[in-house]
Amino acid sequence: MITSPIGGPGIGYFPPNIDVVVYNRSTATAPGVAFAIGDVVQLDLTDVGQTAGASTTGATTVNTPYGAEGATAFSNAVEPTAAGIKAGILGVCLEPIAVGSKGRIRLQGIVDSVFVIAASGSVAPGAPLVATTAKNLDLVLAVNERIIGIALSSTATPTTRTLGGAVLFNGITGFGMEGGS
Numbered sequence: 001m002i003t004s005p006i007g008g009p010g011i012g013y014f015p016p017n018i019d020v021v022v023y024n025r026s027t028a029t030a031p032g033v034a035f036a037i038g039d040v041v042q043l044d045l046t047d048v049g050q051t052a053g054a055s056t057t058g059a060t061t062v063n064t065p066y067g068a069e070g071a072t073a074f075s076n077a078v079e080p081t082a083a084g085i086k087a088g089i090l091g092v093c094l095e096p097i098a099v100g101s102k103g104r105i106r107l108q109g110i111v112d113s114v115f116v117i118a119a120s121g122s123v124a125p126g127a128p129l130v131a132t133t134a135k136n137l138d139l140v141l142a143v144n145e146r147i148i149g150i151a152l153s154s155t156a157t158p159t160t161r162t163l164g165g166a167v168l169f170n171g172i173t174g175f176g177m178e179g180g181s
Contacts, residue, residue: 015108015109015110015168016108016109017106017108017109017110018106018107018108018109018172019094019104019105019106019107019109020091020104020105020107021075021102021103021104022041022043022075022076022077022091022097022102022103022104022105023075023076023077023100023101023102024077024097024098024099024100024101024102024103025044025076025077025078025099025100033079033099034096034097034098034099035077035093035096035097035103035135036093036096036115037093037094037095037096037113037163038092038093038111038113038114038115038163038164039092039093039115039135040080040090040091040092040114040115040131040132040135040136040137040171041077041078041079041080041090041091041092041093041105041135042077042078042079042080042081042084042085042088042089042090042091043076043077043088043089043090043091044076044077044078045088045089077091077097077105079133079135080131080132080133080135081133082133085130085131085132085133085145085146086145086146087146089107089171089172090107090131090148090171091105091106091107091171092105092106092111092114092167092169092171093105094106094111106169106171107171107172108169108170108171108172109168109169110152110166110167110168110169111149111166111167111169112165112166113163113164113165113166114137114149114163114164114167114169115135115136115137115161115162115163115164116129116136116137116138116151116155116161116162116163116164116167117132117134117136117137117138117159117160117161117162118138118139118155118159122154122155122156123139123151123154123155123164124151124154125151125152125153125154126150126151127139127150127151128140128147128149128150128175128178129147129148129149129150129151129167130145130146130147130148130149130178131146131148131171134161136161137149137164137167140178142178143178144177144178145177145178146174146176146177146178147174147175147176147177147178148169148170148171148174148175149167149168149169149170149175150167150168150175151164151165151166151167152165152166152167152168153165153166
């Protein structure tokens with residue numbers, strides 16, 4: 001996978017899109033959660049050694065076979081956790097993904113539609129966005145939050161979960177931490 005920025009036909013930066021195929025994996029904490037286009041999800045890096053689509057319930061691991069596709073911890077997606085939004089690898093669903101099914105997510109690049117909510121104020125171009133455990137992006141609300149998106153379009157005061165406009169997204173390394181003022 002090449003992730004270096006590539007100059008385009010004109011002036012400016014053309015961010016590369018990094019898309020991957022993942023399995024929607026049920027967990028003991030979030031059984032049976034389907035993902036919609038625009039949902040923010042997390043790669044389940046705790047799933048080392050399990051097969052794709054595995055479901056963990058307590059100490060019992062139930063594996064759902066998906067063939068010899070070389071599944072790793074980087075192939076299972078779950079709902080974001082509090083720890084995951086700080087230091088995990090996040091993506092945005094590019095298509096609906098039913099539980100136990102495969103689908104594409106974007107780990108980095110420009111996302112045309114993502115769920116956004118803003119408890120206070122409107123989302124304006126250039127606004128820093130953070131992930132929530134409710135599969136949304138939100139305006140920065142506190143210090144020490146990892147910024148993973150920069151709004152590229154306006155979304156007028158989305159106080160409820162709204163499928164918003166374009167976002168420059170980086171769920172791998174993010175754009176830094178909110179330091180506060």
